[in-house]
Amino acid sequence: MASNYLDHxxxxxxxxxxxxxLTNNFDERYSNIYPSTNFKDxxxxxxxxxxxxxxxxxxxxxxxxxxNISLGNGTEDLIIRINSIIKEKGLKVSVLTPIFYRVIExxxxxxxxxxxxxxxxxxxxxxxxxxxxxxxxxxxFSGNTYSKKSLLSLFKRYPxxxxxxxEAGMFMIRDWHELSVLNNSSKKSNFLVLSxxxxxxxxxxxxxxxxxxxxxMIDDLNIRGLTFPINSIAQEFLFSVLEKDHFIEEIRExxxxxxxxxxxxxxxxxxxxxxxxxxxxxxxRHRDGKTxxxxxxxxxxxxxYIEGDLPEKDKDYIRLTINSSDRMQRILLLxxxxxxxxxx
Numbered sequence: 001m002a003s004n005y006l007d008h009x010x011x012x013x014x015x016x017x018x019x020x021x022l023t024n025n026f027d028e029r030y031s032n033i034y035p036s037t038n039f040k041d042x043x044x045x046x047x048x049x050x051x052x053x054x055x056x057x058x059x060x061x062x063x064x065x066x067x068n069i070s071l072g073n074g075t076e077d078l079i080i081r082i083n084s085i086i087k088e089k090g091l092k093v094s095v096l097t098p099i100f101y102r103v104i105e106x107x108x109x110x111x112x113x114x115x116x117x118x119x120x121x122x123x124x125x126x127x128x129x130x131x132x133x134x135x136x137x138x139x140x141f142s143g144n145t146y147s148k149k150s151l152l153s154l155f156k157r158y159p160x161x162x163x164x165x166x167e168a169g170m171f172m173i174r175d176w177h178e179l180s181v182l183n184n185s186s187k188k189s190n191f192l193v194l195s196x197x198x199x200x201x202x203x204x205x206x207x208x209x210x211x212x213x214x215x216x217m218i219d220d221l222n223i224r225g226l227t228f229p230i231n232s233i234a235q236e237f238l239f240s241v242l243e244k245d246h247f248i249e250e251i252r253e254x255x256x257x258x259x260x261x262x263x264x265x266x267x268x269x270x271x272x273x274x275x276x277x278x279x280x281x282x283x284x285r286h287r288d289g290k291t292x293x294x295x296x297x298x299x300x301x302x303x304x305y306i307e308g309d310l311p312e313k314d315k316d317y318i319r320l321t322i323n324s325s326d327r328m329q330r331i332l333l334l335x336x337x338x339x340x341x342x343x344x
Contacts (some may be wrong), residue, residue: 265337
């Protein structure tokens with residue numbers, strides 16, 4: 001899944017359609033935890049951000065109990081900077097696919113080998129000449145997740161290699177601590193973890209993420225610096241939402257509750273096969289494949305159709321991002337029933 005799935009210009013999308021193609025969360029209640037709009041915000045717009053990010057870095061370091069950090073305008077900024085460093089150093093890279101298309105797109109060099117994702121990371125065998133390995137957990141294109149134990153075992157099996165684990169979708173998972181290697185990272189680790197505040201924390205429009213782990217890689221990232229600074233408003237919003245642990249946990253719980261409700265609806269139909277995942281997305285295959293996907297689009301539901309150079313077991317799934325919003329859930333249920341031909 002290396003093509004630009006953000007571009008759906010090929011689809012005739014009706015006005016008012018639900019865009020469930022991306023994996024960020026929407027909830028009207030985020031407005032209750034964002035900083036209030038007042039004269040202070042006008043001052044934030046008019047001033048340059050703190051380019052040292054000292055307070056922001058210290059806040060994130062304490063919050064997640066990590067040793068080091070490099071900030072980015074979302075994980076996409078970190079991906080671009082990491083791959084620029086890789087190309088400059090001429091490193092040989094293996095990429096475990098499917099993966100976010102920008103990883104492949106910005107690694108446009110001859111030293112890249114692609115490996116299809118395995119259901120079990122324990123059975124993964126890496127090229128002996130690979131120096132660095134890209135992978136994603138949870139995988140928002142296959143729905144698969146790897147356990148913390150399996151990943152740490154993989155890193156231990158290949159101590160000479162460096163690993164980059166894109167955990168951009170991790171904070172949306174209810175039991176994310178059981179899967180994430182974030183708290184196992186250190187300056188001496190042979191792996192780097194990428195994390196994002198775009199999804200569970202509701203900051204997709206402001207762009208903020210971070211990397212932590214291998215000391216040399218963090219140093220390289222910090223020497224290169226951010227492509228664009230994290231603006232003052234983004235920093236202010238981030239300080240606010242990082243204090244709201246209980247609310248973020250409510251978001252995770254509500255997403256799972258909504259996902260269960262939608263799963264129950266779809267499971268009534270023999271022509272539908274549902275994949276069980278821990279992600280904030282619902283993966284299902286319909287007997288009519290892309291024809292049914294296009295029917296959903298006409299009904300005002302824009303999801304992602306999983307296709308391309310993938311194993312058969314992972315192809316032809318429709319991915320719908322589940323949100324914690326009650327209003328969006330009601331609309332989605334009604335439109336799904338319409339597409340499925342239920343009498344309303």
